[in-house]
Amino acid sequence: MMRFAVIGLNHGHIFAMADGLVKTGKAECVAYFAKEPELQAQMRKVFPNVPLARSEKEIIEDPSIQLICSAAINNERSALACATMRHGKDFFVDKPAMTTLAQLDDIERAQKETGRSWFVWYGERLMDPSSRRAIEMIEAGAIGRIVNFIGLGPHKLMRPIRPAWMFVPELYGGLINDIAIHQIEMFTHLGGGRPTVTSSRVGNFGHPDVPTFGDFGDATLVGPNGATAYVRVDWFTPESMPTFGDIRNIIIGTKGMIELRKTVDLAVDNDRFTGNQLILATTEKPPHRISCEDVKVTLYDDLIRDVENKTNLCIPHEKSFAACRATLEAQTNAVWLNK
Numbered sequence: 001m002m003r004f005a006v007i008g009l010n011h012g013h014i015f016a017m018a019d020g021l022v023k024t025g026k027a028e029c030v031a032y033f034a035k036e037p038e039l040q041a042q043m044r045k046v047f048p049n050v051p052l053a054r055s056e057k058e059i060i061e062d063p064s065i066q067l068i069c070s071a072a073i074n075n076e077r078s079a080l081a082c083a084t085m086r087h088g089k090d091f092f093v094d095k096p097a098m099t100t101l102a103q104l105d106d107i108e109r110a111q112k113e114t115g116r117s118w119f120v121w122y123g124e125r126l127m128d129p130s131s132r133r134a135i136e137m138i139e140a141g142a143i144g145r146i147v148n149f150i151g152l153g154p155h156k157l158m159r160p161i162r163p164a165w166m167f168v169p170e171l172y173g174g175l176i177n178d179i180a181i182h183q184i185e186m187f188t189h190l191g192g193g194r195p196t197v198t199s200s201r202v203g204n205f206g207h208p209d210v211p212t213f214g215d216f217g218d219a220t221l222v223g224p225n226g227a228t229a230y231v232r233v234d235w236f237t238p239e240s241m242p243t244f245g246d247i248r249n250i251i252i253g254t255k256g257m258i259e260l261r262k263t264v265d266l267a268v269d270n271d272r273f274t275g276n277q278l279i280l281a282t283t284e285k286p287p288h289r290i291s292c293e294d295v296k297v298t299l300y301d302d303l304i305r306d307v308e309n310k311t312n313l314c315i316p317h318e319k320s321f322a323a324c325r326a327t328l329e330a331q332t333n334a335v336w337l338n339k
Contacts, residue, residue: 001026001027001028002021002026002027002028002066002067002304002307002308003027003028003030003064003065003066003067004018004021004027004028004029004030004065004066004067004068004069004092005029005030005031005032005033005053005059005062005065005067005068005069006018006029006031006032006033006034006043006050006068006069006070007032007033007034007056007059007060007068007069007070007072007080008033008034008070008071008072008073008076008077008080009032009034009036009039009040009042009043009071010034010036010039010071010072010073010163010165011071011094012071013071013094013121013123014069014070014071014094015042015046016123017069017071017092017094017121018046018047018069019046020299020300021069021300021303021304023300024300024301024304026301026304027067027300027304029047029050030050030051030064030065031050031051031052031053031058031059031062031065032047032050032051032052032053032059033052033053033054033055033056033058033059034052040052056080060083060084060087060089061087063088065089066089066090066307066308067089067090067091067092067307068080068084068089068090068091068092069092069093070091070092070093070094071093071094073165073171074096074098074099074165074171074172074173074177074178075098075099075100075103075170075171075172075173077093077094077096077097077098078097078098078099078103078104078106078107079103079106080093081093081097081098081107081110081118082106082107082110084116085110085111085114085116085118086110086113086114088114088116089116090116090117090118090119090306090307091116091117091118091119092119092121092303093118093119093120093121094120094121095120095121095122095123095178095181095182096173096177096178096181096324096327097118097120097324098173098324098328099170099171099172099173099174099177100173100328100332101325101328101329101332104321104324104325104328107321108321111317117306117307117310117311117312117317118317118320119303119306119314119315119320120315120320120324122181122182122185122186122315122320122323123182124153124182124183124185124186124247124262125182125185125186125189126297126299126314126315127297127299128260128262128276129276129292129293129294129295129297130260130261130262130276130277130278130292130295131186131249131260131262132292132295132297133278133290133292133295134249134251134258134260134278135189135190137258137280138190138251138253138258141255142253142255142256142258142280142282143251143252143253143254143255143256143257143258143280143282144253144254144255144256145225145253145254145255146190146191146223146225146227146251146252146253147227147228147252147253147254148227148228148229148230148250148251148252149186149187149190149191149227149228149229149230149249149250149251149252150229150230150231150248150249150250150251151180151182151183151184151186151187151229151230151231151232151248151249152183152231152232152233152246152247152248152249153179153180153182153183153231153232153233153234153245153247154232154233154234154235154236154237154245154246154247155179155233155234155235155237155244155245156235156237156238156239156241156244156245157215157235157236158239167210167212167213169212169213173331174202174214174217174331174334175202175214175215175216175217175233175234175235176200176202176214176217176219176233176327176330176331176334177327177328177331179217179233180217180219180231180233180327180330181323181324181327183229183231183233183249184219184221184229184231184323184326184327184330185319185320185323185327186249187221187223187227187229187231188223188319188322188323188326189319189323190223190227190251191221191222191223191224191225191227191229192223192224192225192227193223193224193225193319193322194224194322194323194325194326195221195222195223195224195229195322195326196221196222196223196326197219197220197221197326197329197330197333198220198221198222199219199220199335200217200218200219200220200329200330200331200333200334200335201217201218201219201334201335201336201337202214202216202217202331202334202335202336202337203215203216203217203336203337203338204216204336204338205236205338206235206236207235214334215234215235215236216233216234216235216236216337217232217233217234217331217334218230218231218232218233219231219330219334221326221330231330241264242264243263243264244263245263246261246263246264246266247262247263248260248261248262249262255282255283256280256281256282256283257280257281257282258278258279258280259278259279260278261277261278261279262276265277276291276292276293276295277289277290277291277292277293278290278292299314302314303315
């Protein structure tokens with residue numbers, strides 16, 4: 001039974017991450033630490049039998065703990081990752097895993113020096129059945145050589161429940177880094193390695209009271225295999241939408257195209273969830289829908305296997321570092337549209 005602990009509960013993804021590990025039946029959450037009383041209360045509600053540690057240090061220095069999971073404030077995640085790996089543990093972190101290129105350099109250095117595993121929760125690829133099915137089909141040659149990738153990641157802001165730190169650039173790190181990491185990581189996986197950012201833009205169109213907060217961003221990229229990508233993210237999904245955002249990928253190949261409708265399909269039904277499907281059109285077959293509900297999500301079993309076997313197969317470091325570097329370059333070098 002793998003023993004893991006949680007440090008940092010500042011984004012709700014941490015509960016899905018911890019729950020996913022526990023539900024495999026192969027991992028036990030043995031401790032957690034959060035300094036915020038309200039977040040401690042949330043943890044007690046979800047995991048009532050997991051004890052609160054006295055400090056981060058108590059968990060990091062516990063030799064019986066193999067893995068630390070975290071969704072700390074964004075700019076605190078890199079230091080925690082480095083400390084964890086240097087204490088002989090693996091680290092599983094919510095995206096974004098860091099907020100600056102310097103922090104990414106620190107993580108790469110710590111990982112290479114220690115040989116420990118550093119896993120990032122890329123939910124839109126690893127936890128999404130349609131992404132997994134699409135990758136299988138593409139690798140089998142269903143649409144030929146990849147030509148172009150479009151990744152759309154609109155989100156609801158739900159501002160009343162967002163923490164104050166999200167609107168402080170140094171703590172948050174920007175919306176391209178926060179949201180578009182999903183799309184850029186997917187393109188990195190499809191595009192043959194680390195992509196080159198050819199342009200990126202950020203704007204504040206609807207939140208003048210926080211002028212440094214980007215509520216719209218986009219980027220264009222080129223992969224080592226010559227494929228191109230366009231990525232767009234924003235905080236303008238209407239509250240009336242039945243999901244947090246209409247997340248889509250469109251992948252064009254030389255012999256066909258795939259569209260992933262990951263959360264909702266407004267062309268079919270405006271009220272119910274119609275994700276977990278893709279639309280395929282090829283030179284041989286006209287457009288048709290393929291259900292992905294039968295696809296098994298194996299991330300947590302795979303991650304535990306990596307921890308136990310000291311391997312790095314489920315989220316390879318080099319691809320992960322490449323995706324993070326491209327995303328941070330897009331965020332750092334973005335042209336502000338309306339300053």
